[in-house]
Amino acid sequence: MLRDSVRVYAPATVANVACGFDVLGFALYEPGDEIVMRKTNSDKTEIVLITGDGGKLSRDASKNTAGVVVDAFLQHIGQKTGIAIELHKKMPLGSGLGSSAASAVAALFAINELMGQPLTRLEMLPFAMEAERLACGAAHADNVAPSLLGGFTLVRSYEPLDVIKLNTPPDLVATVVHPHIEIRTEDARSILRKSVTLKDAIIQWGNVGGLVAGLLMSDYALIGRSLHDQIVEPLRALLIPNFAQVKKAAMQAGALGCSISGSGPSIFALSTSHETGQRIADAITAAFAEVNIATDCYVSPINAEGPRLLD
Missing domain, CATH: 3.30.230.10 (Ribosomal Protein S5; domain 2)
Structure with missing residues:
Protein backbone atom coordinates (compact mmCIF):
# COMPACT_ATOMS: atom_id res chain seq x y z
CA MET A 1 0.00 0.00 0.00
CA ASN A 167 23.42 -13.60 16.11
CA THR A 168 22.25 -11.68 19.17
CA PRO A 169 22.47 -13.78 22.36
CA PRO A 170 19.07 -13.77 24.09
CA ASP A 171 20.15 -12.52 27.53
CA LEU A 172 22.58 -9.83 26.39
CA VAL A 173 21.86 -6.38 27.85
CA ALA A 174 23.51 -3.11 26.87
CA THR A 175 24.21 -0.26 29.25
CA VAL A 176 25.08 3.06 27.64
CA VAL A 177 26.06 6.15 29.60
CA HIS A 178 26.46 9.49 27.86
CA PRO A 179 28.52 12.01 29.84
CA HIS A 180 27.65 15.64 29.17
CA ILE A 181 30.80 16.45 27.24
CA GLU A 182 31.22 16.55 23.45
CA ILE A 183 33.89 14.93 21.32
CA ARG A 184 33.86 15.64 17.59
CA THR A 185 34.25 12.52 15.46
CA GLU A 186 36.88 14.27 13.35
CA ASP A 187 38.96 15.00 16.46
CA ALA A 188 38.60 11.45 17.77
CA ARG A 189 39.79 10.07 14.43
CA SER A 190 42.67 12.54 14.07
CA ILE A 191 44.47 11.26 17.20
CA LEU A 192 44.63 7.68 15.95
CA ARG A 193 47.90 6.17 14.80
CA LYS A 194 48.34 5.55 11.06
CA SER A 195 50.05 2.20 11.69
CA VAL A 196 50.10 -0.42 14.42
CA THR A 197 52.60 -3.05 15.50
CA LEU A 198 52.17 -6.64 14.38
CA LYS A 199 51.91 -7.66 18.04
CA ASP A 200 48.96 -5.30 18.63
CA ALA A 201 47.29 -6.35 15.39
CA ILE A 202 47.46 -10.04 16.34
CA ILE A 203 45.86 -9.32 19.73
CA GLN A 204 43.11 -7.28 18.04
CA TRP A 205 42.40 -9.93 15.39
CA GLY A 206 42.06 -12.54 18.11
CA ASN A 207 39.57 -10.42 20.02
CA VAL A 208 37.45 -9.66 16.95
CA GLY A 209 37.30 -13.35 16.11
CA GLY A 210 36.56 -14.22 19.72
CA LEU A 211 33.76 -11.66 19.96
CA VAL A 212 32.09 -12.87 16.76
CA ALA A 213 32.41 -16.49 17.93
CA GLY A 214 31.03 -15.57 21.34
CA LEU A 215 27.99 -13.90 19.77
CA LEU A 216 27.34 -16.84 17.45
CA MET A 217 27.59 -19.37 20.30
CA SER A 218 25.92 -17.18 22.96
CA ASP A 219 29.08 -17.72 25.00
CA TYR A 220 28.96 -14.79 27.42
CA ALA A 221 32.32 -15.54 29.02
CA LEU A 222 33.99 -15.51 25.59
CA ILE A 223 32.22 -12.26 24.74
CA GLY A 224 33.60 -10.75 27.93
CA ARG A 225 37.16 -11.93 27.28
CA SER A 226 37.02 -10.51 23.76
CA LEU A 227 35.73 -7.01 24.65
CA HIS A 228 39.26 -5.62 24.70
CA ASP A 229 40.59 -2.87 22.42
CA GLN A 230 44.36 -2.92 22.08
CA ILE A 231 44.61 -0.15 19.48
CA VAL A 232 42.00 2.63 19.64
CA GLU A 233 40.72 2.81 23.23
CA PRO A 234 44.10 3.68 24.81
CA LEU A 235 44.23 6.85 22.69
CA ARG A 236 40.58 7.92 22.81
CA ALA A 237 40.43 7.29 26.56
CA LEU A 238 42.62 10.38 26.95
CA LEU A 239 39.67 12.51 25.74
CA ILE A 240 37.28 11.21 28.44
CA PRO A 241 37.78 12.48 32.00
CA ASN A 242 38.17 9.74 34.66
CA PHE A 243 37.88 7.00 32.04
CA ALA A 244 40.03 4.47 33.89
CA GLN A 245 37.89 4.76 37.01
CA VAL A 246 34.68 4.64 34.93
CA LYS A 247 35.73 1.37 33.30
CA LYS A 248 36.89 -0.10 36.61
CA ALA A 249 33.54 0.78 38.21
CA ALA A 250 31.63 -0.89 35.37
CA MET A 251 33.63 -4.11 35.64
CA GLN A 252 33.26 -4.21 39.42
CA ALA A 253 29.49 -3.81 38.98
CA GLY A 254 29.33 -6.98 36.88
CA ALA A 255 29.98 -5.95 33.27
CA LEU A 256 31.18 -8.57 30.81
CA GLY A 257 33.20 -5.79 29.24
CA CYS A 258 33.23 -2.02 28.92
CA SER A 259 34.61 0.38 26.33
CA ILE A 260 34.01 3.60 24.41
CA SER A 261 30.98 3.79 22.11
CA GLY A 262 32.13 4.88 18.68
CA SER A 263 34.32 7.97 18.91
CA GLY A 264 32.99 8.76 22.40
CA PRO A 265 32.34 10.21 24.85
CA SER A 266 29.57 7.67 25.56
CA ILE A 267 30.56 4.50 27.36
CA PHE A 268 28.95 1.11 26.78
CA ALA A 269 29.00 -2.09 28.80
CA LEU A 270 27.44 -5.49 28.18
CA SER A 271 25.92 -7.79 30.81
CA THR A 272 23.40 -10.62 31.06
CA SER A 273 20.50 -9.07 32.99
CA HIS A 274 18.65 -5.78 33.24
CA GLU A 275 19.36 -5.67 36.98
CA THR A 276 23.11 -5.92 36.37
CA GLY A 277 22.87 -3.43 33.53
CA GLN A 278 21.22 -0.89 35.82
CA ARG A 279 23.82 -1.50 38.50
CA ILE A 280 26.53 -0.81 35.93
CA ALA A 281 24.79 2.40 34.87
CA ASP A 282 24.70 3.58 38.48
CA ALA A 283 28.39 2.76 38.95
CA ILE A 284 29.46 4.60 35.80
CA THR A 285 27.28 7.58 36.71
CA ALA A 286 28.92 7.75 40.13
CA ALA A 287 32.40 7.61 38.57
CA PHE A 288 31.61 10.54 36.29
CA ALA A 289 30.06 12.42 39.20
CA GLU A 290 33.46 12.26 40.90
CA VAL A 291 34.69 14.74 38.28
CA ASN A 292 31.43 16.74 38.22
CA ILE A 293 30.15 15.39 34.91
CA ALA A 294 26.40 14.76 34.56
CA THR A 295 25.17 11.79 32.50
CA ASP A 296 22.25 10.23 30.66
CA CYS A 297 21.81 6.46 31.00
CA TYR A 298 20.11 3.83 28.84
CA VAL A 299 19.72 0.14 29.73
CA SER A 300 18.02 -2.31 27.38
CA PRO A 301 18.36 -5.54 25.41
CA ILE A 302 20.00 -5.35 21.99
CA ASN A 303 17.59 -3.97 19.38
CA ALA A 304 17.37 -6.68 16.72
CA GLU A 305 14.64 -4.86 14.75
CA GLY A 306 16.28 -1.63 13.58
CA PRO A 307 14.04 1.15 12.21
CA ARG A 308 10.28 0.82 12.51
CA LEU A 309 7.08 2.57 11.50
CA LEU A 310 5.39 4.46 14.32
CA ASP A 311 2.01 4.95 12.66
Whole structure:
Protein backbone atom coordinates (compact mmCIF):
# COMPACT_ATOMS: atom_id res chain seq x y z
CA MET A 1 0.00 0.00 0.00
CA LEU A 2 1.42 3.35 -1.06
CA ARG A 3 1.39 6.04 1.59
CA ASP A 4 1.44 9.83 1.42
CA SER A 5 3.10 10.24 4.82
CA VAL A 6 4.96 8.11 7.35
CA ARG A 7 6.46 8.43 10.81
CA VAL A 8 9.61 6.39 11.45
CA TYR A 9 11.93 5.73 14.38
CA ALA A 10 15.57 4.69 13.87
CA PRO A 11 17.79 3.61 16.75
CA ALA A 12 21.09 4.86 18.10
CA THR A 13 24.00 2.47 17.84
CA VAL A 14 27.23 1.46 19.53
CA ALA A 15 30.05 1.28 16.97
CA ASN A 16 33.39 -0.53 17.20
CA VAL A 17 32.23 -2.69 20.18
CA ALA A 18 35.71 -2.40 21.71
CA CYS A 19 37.89 -4.42 19.32
CA GLY A 20 36.03 -3.95 16.01
CA PHE A 21 37.06 -0.47 14.85
CA ASP A 22 34.90 0.55 11.85
CA VAL A 23 33.63 -3.03 11.34
CA LEU A 24 31.42 -3.95 14.33
CA GLY A 25 28.32 -2.31 15.79
CA PHE A 26 24.98 -3.01 17.45
CA ALA A 27 21.64 -1.24 17.73
CA LEU A 28 19.97 0.08 20.88
CA TYR A 29 16.29 0.48 21.70
CA GLU A 30 16.88 4.00 22.93
CA PRO A 31 17.80 6.72 22.27
CA GLY A 32 17.10 7.30 18.59
CA ASP A 33 15.68 9.71 16.00
CA GLU A 34 12.17 10.18 14.67
CA ILE A 35 11.25 11.41 11.18
CA VAL A 36 7.88 12.45 9.82
CA MET A 37 7.94 12.47 6.02
CA ARG A 38 5.27 13.34 3.50
CA LYS A 39 4.94 13.81 -0.24
CA THR A 40 4.37 17.34 -1.54
CA ASN A 41 3.47 18.95 -4.84
CA SER A 42 6.88 20.62 -5.16
CA ASP A 43 9.82 19.15 -7.03
CA LYS A 44 12.38 19.20 -4.22
CA THR A 45 13.27 17.73 -0.86
CA GLU A 46 12.76 20.16 2.02
CA ILE A 47 13.51 19.91 5.74
CA VAL A 48 10.64 21.87 7.21
CA LEU A 49 11.32 21.30 10.91
CA ILE A 50 14.09 20.10 13.20
CA THR A 51 13.62 19.71 16.94
CA GLY A 52 15.94 18.58 19.71
CA ASP A 53 19.17 19.80 18.08
CA GLY A 54 19.52 23.15 19.81
CA GLY A 55 19.63 24.86 16.41
CA LYS A 56 22.90 23.13 15.42
CA LEU A 57 21.74 21.18 12.36
CA SER A 58 21.23 22.64 8.89
CA ARG A 59 17.76 22.72 7.37
CA ASP A 60 19.38 22.76 3.94
CA ALA A 61 18.55 19.29 2.61
CA SER A 62 21.90 19.10 0.79
CA LYS A 63 23.76 19.59 4.08
CA ASN A 64 21.74 17.29 6.34
CA THR A 65 22.09 13.50 6.30
CA ALA A 66 18.30 13.05 6.22
CA GLY A 67 17.94 15.19 3.10
CA VAL A 68 21.00 13.80 1.36
CA VAL A 69 19.83 10.19 1.53
CA VAL A 70 16.35 11.05 0.26
CA ASP A 71 17.71 12.83 -2.83
CA ALA A 72 20.19 10.02 -3.53
CA PHE A 73 17.46 7.39 -3.11
CA LEU A 74 15.03 9.14 -5.47
CA GLN A 75 17.73 9.65 -8.08
CA HIS A 76 18.68 5.97 -7.85
CA ILE A 77 15.13 4.69 -8.42
CA GLY A 78 14.46 7.31 -11.12
CA GLN A 79 11.58 9.03 -9.35
CA LYS A 80 10.88 12.75 -9.02
CA THR A 81 8.64 13.91 -6.21
CA GLY A 82 8.53 16.60 -3.57
CA ILE A 83 9.33 15.51 -0.03
CA ALA A 84 8.86 17.36 3.26
CA ILE A 85 10.87 16.14 6.26
CA GLU A 86 10.41 16.76 9.96
CA LEU A 87 13.43 15.56 11.94
CA HIS A 88 13.00 15.08 15.67
CA LYS A 89 16.34 14.43 17.37
CA LYS A 90 15.79 12.22 20.40
CA MET A 91 19.49 11.79 21.15
CA PRO A 92 22.46 14.03 21.88
CA LEU A 93 24.71 15.24 19.08
CA GLY A 94 28.38 14.30 19.18
CA SER A 95 27.67 11.51 21.64
CA GLY A 96 29.34 8.57 19.92
CA LEU A 97 25.92 6.93 19.53
CA GLY A 98 25.49 7.37 15.78
CA SER A 99 23.36 10.50 15.76
CA SER A 100 23.92 11.29 12.08
CA ALA A 101 23.43 7.63 11.19
CA ALA A 102 20.07 7.45 12.96
CA SER A 103 18.81 10.49 11.04
CA ALA A 104 19.96 9.02 7.72
CA VAL A 105 18.49 5.59 8.43
CA ALA A 106 15.15 7.00 9.58
CA ALA A 107 14.92 9.09 6.40
CA LEU A 108 15.91 6.15 4.17
CA PHE A 109 13.41 3.82 5.78
CA ALA A 110 10.71 6.49 5.44
CA ILE A 111 11.31 7.29 1.76
CA ASN A 112 11.47 3.58 0.92
CA GLU A 113 8.05 3.15 2.55
CA LEU A 114 6.61 6.17 0.71
CA MET A 115 7.83 4.82 -2.62
CA GLY A 116 6.45 1.31 -2.11
CA GLN A 117 9.56 -0.45 -0.73
CA PRO A 118 11.54 -0.75 -3.99
CA LEU A 119 14.80 -1.52 -2.15
CA THR A 120 15.81 -4.02 0.52
CA ARG A 121 17.57 -2.83 3.66
CA LEU A 122 20.91 -4.08 2.36
CA GLU A 123 20.36 -2.21 -0.91
CA MET A 124 19.73 1.00 1.06
CA LEU A 125 22.95 0.71 3.07
CA PRO A 126 25.31 2.47 0.59
CA PHE A 127 23.11 5.59 0.64
CA ALA A 128 23.34 5.76 4.43
CA MET A 129 27.12 5.31 4.24
CA GLU A 130 27.46 8.27 1.88
CA ALA A 131 25.49 10.37 4.36
CA GLU A 132 28.11 9.44 6.97
CA ARG A 133 30.77 10.82 4.62
CA LEU A 134 28.93 14.16 4.74
CA ALA A 135 28.67 14.02 8.54
CA CYS A 136 32.21 13.02 9.50
CA GLY A 137 34.31 12.68 6.37
CA ALA A 138 34.32 8.87 6.14
CA ALA A 139 31.72 6.55 4.57
CA HIS A 140 31.89 3.99 7.36
CA ALA A 141 29.11 1.49 8.06
CA ASP A 142 29.60 0.54 11.71
CA ASN A 143 26.76 2.85 12.81
CA VAL A 144 24.41 2.83 9.82
CA ALA A 145 24.52 -0.95 9.33
CA PRO A 146 23.20 -1.92 12.78
CA SER A 147 20.76 1.01 12.80
CA LEU A 148 19.34 -0.13 9.46
CA LEU A 149 19.57 -3.92 9.87
CA GLY A 150 19.18 -4.21 13.65
CA GLY A 151 21.17 -6.32 16.09
CA PHE A 152 24.93 -6.85 15.74
CA THR A 153 26.53 -6.32 12.35
CA LEU A 154 29.97 -7.08 10.95
CA VAL A 155 31.42 -5.22 7.98
CA ARG A 156 33.57 -7.97 6.48
CA SER A 157 34.66 -5.76 3.59
CA TYR A 158 34.13 -2.21 2.34
CA GLU A 159 35.37 -2.85 -1.21
CA PRO A 160 33.24 -4.65 -2.22
CA LEU A 161 30.72 -3.94 0.53
CA ASP A 162 29.93 -7.10 2.48
CA VAL A 163 27.89 -6.72 5.68
CA ILE A 164 26.74 -9.64 7.83
CA LYS A 165 24.06 -9.54 10.52
CA LEU A 166 25.26 -11.59 13.48
CA ASN A 167 23.42 -13.60 16.11
CA THR A 168 22.25 -11.68 19.17
CA PRO A 169 22.47 -13.78 22.36
CA PRO A 170 19.07 -13.77 24.09
CA ASP A 171 20.15 -12.52 27.53
CA LEU A 172 22.58 -9.83 26.39
CA VAL A 173 21.86 -6.38 27.85
CA ALA A 174 23.51 -3.11 26.87
CA THR A 175 24.21 -0.26 29.25
CA VAL A 176 25.08 3.06 27.64
CA VAL A 177 26.06 6.15 29.60
CA HIS A 178 26.46 9.49 27.86
CA PRO A 179 28.52 12.01 29.84
CA HIS A 180 27.65 15.64 29.17
CA ILE A 181 30.80 16.45 27.24
CA GLU A 182 31.22 16.55 23.45
CA ILE A 183 33.89 14.93 21.32
CA ARG A 184 33.86 15.64 17.59
CA THR A 185 34.25 12.52 15.46
CA GLU A 186 36.88 14.27 13.35
CA ASP A 187 38.96 15.00 16.46
CA ALA A 188 38.60 11.45 17.77
CA ARG A 189 39.79 10.07 14.43
CA SER A 190 42.67 12.54 14.07
CA ILE A 191 44.47 11.26 17.20
CA LEU A 192 44.63 7.68 15.95
CA ARG A 193 47.90 6.17 14.80
CA LYS A 194 48.34 5.55 11.06
CA SER A 195 50.05 2.20 11.69
CA VAL A 196 50.10 -0.42 14.42
CA THR A 197 52.60 -3.05 15.50
CA LEU A 198 52.17 -6.64 14.38
CA LYS A 199 51.91 -7.66 18.04
CA ASP A 200 48.96 -5.30 18.63
CA ALA A 201 47.29 -6.35 15.39
CA ILE A 202 47.46 -10.04 16.34
CA ILE A 203 45.86 -9.32 19.73
CA GLN A 204 43.11 -7.28 18.04
CA TRP A 205 42.40 -9.93 15.39
CA GLY A 206 42.06 -12.54 18.11
CA ASN A 207 39.57 -10.42 20.02
CA VAL A 208 37.45 -9.66 16.95
CA GLY A 209 37.30 -13.35 16.11
CA GLY A 210 36.56 -14.22 19.72
CA LEU A 211 33.76 -11.66 19.96
CA VAL A 212 32.09 -12.87 16.76
CA ALA A 213 32.41 -16.49 17.93
CA GLY A 214 31.03 -15.57 21.34
CA LEU A 215 27.99 -13.90 19.77
CA LEU A 216 27.34 -16.84 17.45
CA MET A 217 27.59 -19.37 20.30
CA SER A 218 25.92 -17.18 22.96
CA ASP A 219 29.08 -17.72 25.00
CA TYR A 220 28.96 -14.79 27.42
CA ALA A 221 32.32 -15.54 29.02
CA LEU A 222 33.99 -15.51 25.59
CA ILE A 223 32.22 -12.26 24.74
CA GLY A 224 33.60 -10.75 27.93
CA ARG A 225 37.16 -11.93 27.28
CA SER A 226 37.02 -10.51 23.76
CA LEU A 227 35.73 -7.01 24.65
CA HIS A 228 39.26 -5.62 24.70
CA ASP A 229 40.59 -2.87 22.42
CA GLN A 230 44.36 -2.92 22.08
CA ILE A 231 44.61 -0.15 19.48
CA VAL A 232 42.00 2.63 19.64
CA GLU A 233 40.72 2.81 23.23
CA PRO A 234 44.10 3.68 24.81
CA LEU A 235 44.23 6.85 22.69
CA ARG A 236 40.58 7.92 22.81
CA ALA A 237 40.43 7.29 26.56
CA LEU A 238 42.62 10.38 26.95
CA LEU A 239 39.67 12.51 25.74
CA ILE A 240 37.28 11.21 28.44
CA PRO A 241 37.78 12.48 32.00
CA ASN A 242 38.17 9.74 34.66
CA PHE A 243 37.88 7.00 32.04
CA ALA A 244 40.03 4.47 33.89
CA GLN A 245 37.89 4.76 37.01
CA VAL A 246 34.68 4.64 34.93
CA LYS A 247 35.73 1.37 33.30
CA LYS A 248 36.89 -0.10 36.61
CA ALA A 249 33.54 0.78 38.21
CA ALA A 250 31.63 -0.89 35.37
CA MET A 251 33.63 -4.11 35.64
CA GLN A 252 33.26 -4.21 39.42
CA ALA A 253 29.49 -3.81 38.98
CA GLY A 254 29.33 -6.98 36.88
CA ALA A 255 29.98 -5.95 33.27
CA LEU A 256 31.18 -8.57 30.81
CA GLY A 257 33.20 -5.79 29.24
CA CYS A 258 33.23 -2.02 28.92
CA SER A 259 34.61 0.38 26.33
CA ILE A 260 34.01 3.60 24.41
CA SER A 261 30.98 3.79 22.11
CA GLY A 262 32.13 4.88 18.68
CA SER A 263 34.32 7.97 18.91
CA GLY A 264 32.99 8.76 22.40
CA PRO A 265 32.34 10.21 24.85
CA SER A 266 29.57 7.67 25.56
CA ILE A 267 30.56 4.50 27.36
CA PHE A 268 28.95 1.11 26.78
CA ALA A 269 29.00 -2.09 28.80
CA LEU A 270 27.44 -5.49 28.18
CA SER A 271 25.92 -7.79 30.81
CA THR A 272 23.40 -10.62 31.06
CA SER A 273 20.50 -9.07 32.99
CA HIS A 274 18.65 -5.78 33.24
CA GLU A 275 19.36 -5.67 36.98
CA THR A 276 23.11 -5.92 36.37
CA GLY A 277 22.87 -3.43 33.53
CA GLN A 278 21.22 -0.89 35.82
CA ARG A 279 23.82 -1.50 38.50
CA ILE A 280 26.53 -0.81 35.93
CA ALA A 281 24.79 2.40 34.87
CA ASP A 282 24.70 3.58 38.48
CA ALA A 283 28.39 2.76 38.95
CA ILE A 284 29.46 4.60 35.80
CA THR A 285 27.28 7.58 36.71
CA ALA A 286 28.92 7.75 40.13
CA ALA A 287 32.40 7.61 38.57
CA PHE A 288 31.61 10.54 36.29
CA ALA A 289 30.06 12.42 39.20
CA GLU A 290 33.46 12.26 40.90
CA VAL A 291 34.69 14.74 38.28
CA ASN A 292 31.43 16.74 38.22
CA ILE A 293 30.15 15.39 34.91
CA ALA A 294 26.40 14.76 34.56
CA THR A 295 25.17 11.79 32.50
CA ASP A 296 22.25 10.23 30.66
CA CYS A 297 21.81 6.46 31.00
CA TYR A 298 20.11 3.83 28.84
CA VAL A 299 19.72 0.14 29.73
CA SER A 300 18.02 -2.31 27.38
CA PRO A 301 18.36 -5.54 25.41
CA ILE A 302 20.00 -5.35 21.99
CA ASN A 303 17.59 -3.97 19.38
CA ALA A 304 17.37 -6.68 16.72
CA GLU A 305 14.64 -4.86 14.75
CA GLY A 306 16.28 -1.63 13.58
CA PRO A 307 14.04 1.15 12.21
CA ARG A 308 10.28 0.82 12.51
CA LEU A 309 7.08 2.57 11.50
CA LEU A 310 5.39 4.46 14.32
CA ASP A 311 2.01 4.95 12.66
